[in-house]
Amino acid sequence: MPDSASDSSPRASKQKSPGGIMENIRFLLTLLILAVLLRSLVVAPFNIPSESMLPRLLVGDYLFVAKWPYGYSRYSFPFGLAPIDGRIPSGAPDRGDVVVFKTPSDNSTDYIKRVIGLPGDIIQIRGGQIILNGTPVPRVRVADFIDPVTPNSPCRPEPGLNIVEETATDGSRICRYQRYRETLPNGRSYDVLDLGNVPFADDTPTYVVPQGHYFLMGDNRDRSADSRYPAQVDxxxxxxxSENIVGRALVMFFSTDGSAEWLKPWTWPGAVRWSRLGGGF
Structure with a gap:
């Protein structure tokens, strides 16, 4: 009896092996499908690669983008493969929302900007101030924006621009920008940077936002390639x-100043901008 029992155990194990492999494959496929659905329908991660949304967003910030607020379009899904025409269910961003979208020039590159103009709006920039449907959008001077100089946040002063690199009281290098508080007609307020008098960026033609489209701008007004300029790749x-809008910025979940070295784990904690984690929009 003992010999018979020991002989049957390996055979039983071998017989179960194909089933075990298939169970693992089914489990991995289920995880993959759930991950795709989560990223497509609920939230998706996004990182900030440029300075166009200073002071709210810094290079090296990572945030979650909510997919549900405006409904879903083909670009809500990987590679834009979903056979959706328009948005299902229909939804629309409001002025002041920070949104991630696919650039119209290639329908594949992700950008992030703030919604300023809705369909049918008439917009012009005069002296750096937004004129929305004939009414200037109020903006007031507030305290300068101070950004520590780090690998992800270099200071790039230029002649004629209001950017100053200086030494802080603790000996560190900082970058100082002129900051303004802007308030849209719906009451949404946010900070913007004005680096000085920049041709065209501060004085533009008059735009009429077509139906089904939005006029978006970066908060770093003089360093943002946005709806003031014709669409072009990169x-x-x-x-x-509307269908190019992927979702609304939801919450910051990570931020790094770029000073960490991957092969030196002890440098990782010091590179994290802890105070920025959890910030909403």
Whole structure:
């Protein structure tokens, strides 16, 4: 009896092996499907690669983008493969929302900007101030924005621009920008940077936002390739179609100043901008 029992155990194990492999494959496929659905329908991560949304967003910030607020379009899904025309269910961003979208020039590159103009709006920039449907959008001077100089946040002063690199009281290097508080007609307020008098960026033609499109701008007004300029690959965005909007910025979950070295784990904690984690929009 003992010999018979020991002989049957390996055979039983071998017989179960194909089933075990298939169970593992089914489990991995289920995880993959759930991950795709989560990223497509609920939230998706996004990192900030440029300074166009200073002071709210810094290079090296990581945030979650909510997919549900405006409904879903083909670009809500990987590679834009979903056979959706328009948005299902229909939804629309409001002025002041910070949104991630696919650039109209290639329908594949992710950008992040703030919604300023809705369909049918008439917009012009005069002296750096937004004129929305004939009414200037109020903006007031507030305290300078101070950004520590780090690998992800270098200071790039230019002649004629209001950018100053200086030494803080603790001996560290900082970058100082002129900051303004802007308030849209719906009451949404946020901070913007004005680096000085920049041709065209501060004085533009009059734009009429087409139906089904939005006028988006970066908060770092003089270093943002946005709806003030015609759409071009790896550049400005022009007017953004509704279906290109992927989702709304939700919450910051990570931020790094870029000073960490991957092969030196002890440098990782010091590179994290802890105070920025958890910030909403």
């Amino acid at each position: 550049g400005a965005i022009g007017m953004v179609p």
